[in-house]
Amino acid sequence: MLILVAAVAVVLLVAGFEMFLVLGVPALAIKEIFYGRLPDVLIIQRIVGGVDHSTLLAIPFFILAAELMGDGQIAARLMGFVRTLFGGMRGGFGYSAIGGAMAFGSVSGSAPATVAAMGGMVYPEMRKAGFSEKFSLGLIVSSAETALLIPPSITFIVYGWMTGTSVSSLFIGGISVGVVLALTFAVLVAIEARRSGVKGDIGITWRDRCTALKRAIGALGMPVIILGGIYSGFFTPTEAAAVSVIYAIVVEALFYRTLTLAKLVTITERAAISTSIIFILLGVGSVLAYFITLAQVPVAITGLLHEIDAGPVTFLIVVNIVFLIAGMFIDPNSALLILIPPLFPAAQALGIDPVHLGMIVTLNISLGMITPPFGLDIFVASSTLGKPVTTIISGVWPFIIANLVALVIVTYVPAISLFLPHLLMQ
Numbered sequence: 001m002l003i004l005v006a007a008v009a010v011v012l013l014v015a016g017f018e019m020f021l022v023l024g025v026p027a028l029a030i031k032e033i034f035y036g037r038l039p040d041v042l043i044i045q046r047i048v049g050g051v052d053h054s055t056l057l058a059i060p061f062f063i064l065a066a067e068l069m070g071d072g073q074i075a076a077r078l079m080g081f082v083r084t085l086f087g088g089m090r091g092g093f094g095y096s097a098i099g100g101a102m103a104f105g106s107v108s109g110s111a112p113a114t115v116a117a118m119g120g121m122v123y124p125e126m127r128k129a130g131f132s133e134k135f136s137l138g139l140i141v142s143s144a145e146t147a148l149l150i151p152p153s154i155t156f157i158v159y160g161w162m163t164g165t166s167v168s169s170l171f172i173g174g175i176s177v178g179v180v181l182a183l184t185f186a187v188l189v190a191i192e193a194r195r196s197g198v199k200g201d202i203g204i205t206w207r208d209r210c211t212a213l214k215r216a217i218g219a220l221g222m223p224v225i226i227l228g229g230i231y232s233g234f235f236t237p238t239e240a241a242a243v244s245v246i247y248a249i250v251v252e253a254l255f256y257r258t259l260t261l262a263k264l265v266t267i268t269e270r271a272a273i274s275t276s277i278i279f280i281l282l283g284v285g286s287v288l289a290y291f292i293t294l295a296q297v298p299v300a301i302t303g304l305l306h307e308i309d310a311g312p313v314t315f316l317i318v319v320n321i322v323f324l325i326a327g328m329f330i331d332p333n334s335a336l337l338i339l340i341p342p343l344f345p346a347a348q349a350l351g352i353d354p355v356h357l358g359m360i361v362t363l364n365i366s367l368g369m370i371t372p373p374f375g376l377d378i379f380v381a382s383s384t385l386g387k388p389v390t391t392i393i394s395g396v397w398p399f400i401i402a403n404l405v406a407l408v409i410v411t412y413v414p415a416i417s418l419f420l421p422h423l424l425m426q
Contacts, residue, residue, distance in 0.1 A: 002229040019280045020284045027288040050286025051279050055161045061241030062152050064271040070117035071267055072252035074219040079121050081216035083207040091193025093129040097122045098143045098182050105147025112380045114144040119384045138395030143383045145366035149178035155332045155362050162340050165354040167237045171423040176416050177359045184402040194247040195229040218251040285337025292341045312350045316411050327368015359417040367403045370396050
């Protein structure tokens with residue numbers, strides 16, 4: 001059955017079908033071929049049940065908040081403040097690109113949104129500073145990956161819903177993993193800055209930093225409220241998402257005065273479309289996950305691991321390879337919906353911590369989004385910046401290597417993923 005599912009899905013994917021069909025057609029094929037006696041209404045029940053979960057309410061709220069901030073002044077002012085922190089260092093604009101992506105990721109949870117929102121601001125500045133075109137493009141695309149790791153991450157929300165893992169633990173664990181990834185990119189910036197003779201912005205003073213902080217104080221309140229509210233126990237991640245929307249509207253409309261009623265309607269429409277796409281995938285994916293579980297595919301995988309005496313090390317190598325390849329061809333949510341149902345029970349049987357597995361999976365997916373030939377963020381950057389895909393790909397390779405280094409470290413040093421969640425539970 002697993003071979004049938006994979007074969008049908010690959011054929012549909014290569015043929016260019018939409019992802020909901022890539023997920024849904026194999027599920028329907030399994031139902032008709034192997035479980036024809038089951039009533040058709042079961043499909044509807046599984047689709048509705050797949051999205052009928054309070055945790056998933058966080059997704060539309062965070063998407064709307066990201067749209068509000070990207071269209072307004074919050075993203076630009078966050079970037080301006082980060083630039084004053086690192087701009088005076090050698091290669092400072094490179095560090096600013098990384099820090100800016102992390103800052104925007106802390107209020108958006110989406111890598112493509114980060115590329116779209118930050119790329120236009122960062123690229124001209126990096127070129128002026130002396131970074132090459134290829135390196136600038138590679139850094140912009142790659143640093144956006146941190147948005148999937150720095151909370152609030154939509155990928156973490158979906159993973160937590162699918163596995164029953166605490167979203168709060170995933171959020172806080174993602175902070176340390178995101179920092180590790182950012183540090184590997186920072187090493188490349190330092191090497192490139194020295195090699196190319198890139199200098200810092202000597203004109204930045206402490207007065208400039210204070211001014212930038214004052215201008216960004218409203219924007220900086222967003223991550224403080226989201227993370228502070230969650231980890232103080234004042235509200236849940238879902239409630240934090242709703243608060244983030246209200247906060248973004250208030251700041252953009254009343255303080256920065258960039259949000260009008262007409263713009264709010266347009267932004268809400270865009271967010272509704274993005275939300276609909278994700279929820280259709282979640283509903284259809286839950287049908288596929290149901291039949292995979294019904295066919296006892298997870299049990300078969302666990303049995304195979306026992307037969308070949310595979311331990312956690314071998315299993316995690318397989319997970320890394322499978323998710324890396326999947327991330328190259330499909331979006332993060334689709335990769336989770338296809339692969340987590342058969343692999344998660346096997347991971348539990350081997351004693352792998354769910355939070356640690358979530359970090360590994362998300363880091364793999366984020367790497368797949370910048371890996372040729374079909375890394376999603378590469379095409380987003382090409383569309384946003386008007387640069388050829390081939391040029392962006394040529395600049396991404398050093399960052400792929402750095403990402404693999406970070407992946408190995410996070411995979412085989414579980415403490416990086418688990419230290420903060422365990423500290424939170426004490």
